[in-house]
Amino acid sequence: MSVQPEQATEKSAAGALMRVSSDKIGRLMDLVSELSLSVSETINSPDLQDLDLVDFEAASHRxxxxxxxxxDAATELRLVPVSEVFRRLKRMVRELERETGKKIDLELRGEDTAIDKLVADRLYDPLLHVVRNSADHGLEPPDERVAAGKSDKGTIILGAAQVGSEVRIQVIDDGRGLNREKILKIARKRGFFGPDEEPEPSTLWKCIFEPGFSTAEAVTTLSGRGVGMDVLNTTMKDLRGRIAVDSEAGNGTSVSLHIPVSLAFLDSILLRLGNQLFTVPVEDIHEIVKPTGSESVEISADNGTEMLKLRGKFIPVRRLETFYRNCRKEIRPLSDMVSIVFSTARGHIAVPVDEVLDRQQVVMKPLTGALAQVRASWGCALLATGEVAIVLDCERLAVGGDK
Amino acid sequence: MSQTEAVEAKTEAAAMPIVDSDGIESMYLTFAVGDESYGVSIGMVTEIVGMQTIMSVPDVPHYIKGVINLRGKVIPLMDVRLRFGIEERPYDERTVVIVLEVDDAPIGLIVDRVSEVLDVPADKIDRTGNFGGGEGKSMVSALARIEDRLAILLDVHALVSDSDLKMPDLS
Known part of the structure; x- marks a missing residue:
């Protein structure tokens, strides 16, 4: 392994680096989460209720x-700086410079941002496509840049920063920006928008990540085949990530990938519907509302679709009761429930539940065997109480129907 | 550690003979469902635990009653009565969960009671029967004759897969 010299001296002061297999770390993580569960089970044991145990309280708190x-320490074991991924991209950009004949300045920011090793390993491919796109479609050739009054050297900024439990990785270029007309034309042709619909820029830009969507006139060896974006979409889905695009004509494009720091732990809000528990990543929640009766409408012409009126806008309601099999069958009026408004790629949706319970850091487990058929879910979550909740994937919930 | 704890939890299970590892192939754990006696290969069984609080989950077949959290492992529970189409009955102190590992995924079978571990020699196993009169793959792999009794040996792979069931209408 090649370690940069300044890093090597720094590390040797704190102790030598060790290579440990990820299985061993995984085992440790499992044990730690079991430990944490059984500690909380012991401390919250019903046998202790109503007892006055001053010393015990203090000891159990400790x-x-x-x-x-x-x-936290166990989680940190799996974290690596994103600089590893960034370094590989730096080499790629040199190659792109040669292939395109463009001059590219690559600026790295926030390379020390830590991210789960499993996530880092999967980040290279999707990022590569975003960077390629910027270099190939975003940045103009030198003569065009000079004509537009810019420096002949294009800049791509690759930045990372941690915001809450998310890592945001941005690829920003100072190229020509996205072409609204061109993208809108193709998006309309593909049926994403009606012929007269004028979508918000952020909604429109997201279209470029739809499979097979490419505005590049010529398919080059670099990009334009619309295949790369599939890789991006699939990986982002697997990593529970989101993509945001911002662009200004003539001034460049910025693509942000929002990814949870760790796949094992989830900062989530716990919800109850009937006797079932659900949990959702905090960052997916736009707001939580308690509607009154007058704020909802039902559209019989569309299979009784319910809409929630929120500050003058209508938000479609997705009922877990009708989406899931063997969920509670009784449909209570929206005014008796709490509605969680999610931001999804398809816009906002409102999901009514009986109760919002708590905000918790939970341990995620994959759904295997008999549970693999649970739709619109990332997995199940073990709560501190030992209970199990289904982690909702609001993107797939918004789409509705099957997986 | 886990095995012992679980076995202690159930006195009947504690009375089970220690399984000789050489003969594990021919060993079956038998259990009762209604008046019938069923058996699963002991190699599949990871542990036997008493009934615990089941947490309901959505989007699973009706015979999956929910999940339990067994020391940090989430295990779906199948009510074998419902799976076989027998009438459901309330769980009592003899109801147990047999935890199996099938295709790398855990599954718990809720059965009326566990009976014993039996060593069934190959010549006592009758595989010639043509099971699966209904549609799809049969859950029965063979019949075992033990003295004057009969144990129905289950094909756990068929048991946990729901390919023989028609999916309920989702619309």
Whole structure:
């Protein structure tokens, strides 16, 4: 392994680097989460209720603090700086410069941002496509740039920053920006928008990530085949990530990938519907509302689709009761429930539940075997109480129907 | 560690003979569902636990009653009575969960009670029967004759797959 010299000296002061197999770390993580569960089970045992245990309270408080720290330390074991991925992209950009004949300045920012090793390993391919797109379609050839009054050298900024439990990776170029007319024309042709619909820029830009969507006139070896974006979409889905695009004609484009720092832990809000528990990543929630009766309408002509009126806008309601099999069958009026408004790629949706319980850091487990058929879910979550909740994937919930 | 704990939890299970590892191929854990006696290969069984609080989950077939959290592992529970189309009955103190590992995924079978571990020699197993009169793959792999009794040996792969069931209308 090649370690940069300044890093090597820094590391040797704190101790040598060790290579540990990811299985061993995985085992440790499993044990730590079991430990944390059984500690919380012990401390919250019903046998202890109504007892006045002053020393026990103090000791158990200390114990929970330590467990929490152990959990953090174990999570940190899996974190690596994004600089590893960025370095590989730097080499790629040199190659792109040669192939396109464009001059590209690559600026790296926030390389120390830490991210789960499993996530980092999967980031290279999707990022590569975004960077390629910027270099190939975003940046203009030198003469065109000079004519537009820009420096002949194009700049691509590759930045990373942690915001809450998310890492945001941005690819910003100072190229020609996205062409609204061209993209809108293709998007209309593909049926994403009606002929007279004028979508918001952020909604329109997202179309460029639809499979097979390419405005590049000529398919080059670099990009334009619309295949790369599939890789981006699939990977982002697997990583529970989101994509945001911003662009200004003549001034460039910025693509942000929002990815959770760790796939094992989830900062989530716990919801209850009937006797079932659900949980959703905090960052997916736009707002939580308690509508009154007058704020909802039902459209019989569209299979009784319900809409929630929120500050003058209508938001489609997705009922878990009708989406899922063997969920509670009784449909209670919206005014008796709490509606969670999610931001999804298809716009906002409102999901009514009986109760919003708590905000919790939960351990995620994949759905295997008999549970693999649960639709619109990332997995299941083990709560501190030992209960199990289904983690909702609001993107797939918004799409509705089958997987 | 886990095995012992679980076995202790159930006195009947504690009375089970220690399984000799050489003969594991011919060993079957038998259990009762209604008046019938069923058996699963002991190699599939990871542990036997008492009934615990089941948490309901959406989008699973009706015979999957929900999940339990077994020391940090989420295990779906199948009510074998519902799976076989027998009338459901309330769980009592003899109801147990047999946890199996099938195709790398855990599944718990809710059965009326566990009976014993039996060593069934190959010549006592009758595989000639043509099971699966209904549609799809049969859950029965063979019949075992033990003295004057009969145990129905299950094909756990067929048991956990729901290919023999028609999916309910989702619309």
């Amino acid at each position: 114990l929970s603090m330590i467990v929490r720290e152990v959990q």
